[in-house]
Amino acid sequence: MKILLIPDKFKGSASAKEVVAALIKGIKRAVPHANIKSFLASDGGDGFLDAVFNYIDAEEVKTKTFDPLGRPITASYLLNKENKSAYIEMAKASGMELLTADERNPMDTTTFGTGVLIKNAVSQGANKIYVGLGGSATNDGGVGMAKALGYGFKDHSGETIDPIGKNLINIQSIESKSLERYLGVSFYAVNDVQNPLYGKQGAAYVYAKQKGASDADIEDLDAGLVHLSKIVKEQLNKDIAHVSGAGAAGGLGYGLKTFLNAEYVVGIEFLLGLAKIPQLLKKQKIDYIITGEGKIDGQTLNGKLIKGVVDMGKQHKIPVLGVCGKLDIDKKELFSLGLHDALEISEASKSLNYNMSHAPELIENAIYMYFQDMA
Structure with a gap:
């Protein structure tokens, strides 16, 4: 299985580098032989x-x-x-x-x-x-x-x-x-x-x-x-x-x-171009692209990083999974955005402070469970 990671930061919780590290840990736990490539992304803002x-x-x-x-x-x-x-x-x-x-x-x-x-x-x-x-x-x-x-x-x-x-x-x-x-x-x-x-x-x-x-x-x-x-x-x-x-x-x-x-x-197109990601997708078969940010909501439809990643996934016919701290969007909007699926990592029984301070751990566990269920 070949997976490309292009997450944004989880603002106030985890940097993009920390999100990538957590995703890699979780995927490797579920699919030890997964071939994972990562890209440090930004939509032009922080980072x-x-x-x-x-x-x-x-x-x-x-x-x-x-x-x-x-x-x-x-x-x-x-x-x-x-x-x-x-x-x-x-x-x-x-x-x-x-x-x-x-x-x-x-x-x-x-x-x-x-x-x-x-x-x-x-x-x-x-x-x-x-x-x-x-x-x-x-x-x-x-x-x-x-x-x-x-x-x-x-x-x-x-x-x-x-x-x-x-x-x-x-x-x-x-x-x-x-x-x-x-x-x-x-x-x-x-x-x-x-x-x-x-x-x-x-x-x-x-x-x-x-x-x-x-x-x-x-x-x-x-x-x-x-x-x-x-x-x-x-x-x-x-x-x-x-x-x-x-x-x-x-x-x-x-x-x-x-x-x-x-x-x-x-x-996102500018930075993907610098990293030569379009060339990578033409040369290699990628099974999943994983993106994400602290919150997926209505503003995500206004052109944030996730939309750019989703558009790229559509172009190359690769399913895109969104990982977020808070999912504040209904299923109709989610699919209209073009996401294949979305994972909300926060635990409803825990406080906001807990979920934010434990974001890397929650990301790792959520992505582990997602790919374990697929195995």
């Missing part, structure tokens, strides 16, 4: 740099930047000097991982620090920049990033605004000066989220609550994104708010395309 580093020759560059609340930090990105490519994980400067639970509020956060990383990469000679989107603490439409690179945003009085979520509604003019250094640079927004910028399926309504926003905040944030889109359309003659992926990372997807003419790249 993007770790995944890229496994498959390209690049050096880590550390530089001073700012966290989502504007506090000085040191963050890193990857640079391949030979082909002048840089790989940036926006979560390293603008991610929720940098804030405590009490600090999280997308009304007050900015992607300015991500812009600083981009600026530094260009100064190092990069002319192709891949920005992994996801894990953001922000909902600023990419305005913070743009300001770090030279754009100016002013209110009705001509005063420069602080580029945070709650101030989007106050933008009345956009200035673009001193941007010549970016004209010869190609930008790529690496992401698997398909949401538009605003509306009920947009950045604020779908993602802002988990970033610390109240219901009232979400309405204000969405109104701010609508307003930003209006000003951009009037002054920059760009109308891309409804392009699939614009709502990624609190609208940073929109900001990259609007302010830097970025091309959207499907995250």
Whole structure:
């Protein structure tokens, strides 16, 4: 039996590496002679740099930047000097991982620090920049990033605004000066989220609550994104708010395309390509692909990593098994997603804290039981 593992992390419970290790242990217990290959995946969000580093020759560059609340930090990105490519994980400067639970509020956060990383990469000679989107603490439409690179945003009085979520509604003019250094640079927004910028399926309504926003905040944030889109359309003659992926990372997807003419790249396809997985599937017969993440729910249908793996499985006619901590989707949606089956590892009789802290053990046991029953 040949099995390919492409899981995401179980957020707050186990890294992708730990998930892979647990799956291998469980499968080997049930099917000792199984031929298992694994791929460290990312949808462009948390873990993007770790995944890229496994498959390209690049050096880590550390530089001073700012966290989502504007506090000085040191963050890193990857640079391949030979082909002048840089790989940036926006979560390293603008991610929720940098804030405590009490600090999280997308009304007050900015992607300015991500812009600083981009600026530094260009100064190092990069002319192709891949920005992994996801894990953001922000909902600023990419305005913070743009300001770090030279754009100016002013209110009705001509005063420069602080580029945070709650101030989007106050933008009345956009200035673009001193941007010549970016004209010869190609930008790529690496992401698997398909949401538009605003509306009920947009950045604020779908993602802002988990970033610390109240219901009232979400309405204000969405109104701010609508307003930003209006000003951009009037002054920059760009109308891309409804392009699939614009709502990624609190609208940073929109900001990259609007302010830097970025091309959207499907995250899972990008990383699978780096790892030459498509070539592997053409050469070898794989019996199962196993993927997974902490929770499989309605958002999984919006283009997360699992959907990318499932689409690849369909293309090569390989059944895909999803493993998750929490399965919050009905069977109709599950099969419409294209999963062959799904395993929920959590034990109903145990507390959430127990299930999260014992995730690797639960993953190992669940996959062992699944393949043992098939034997």
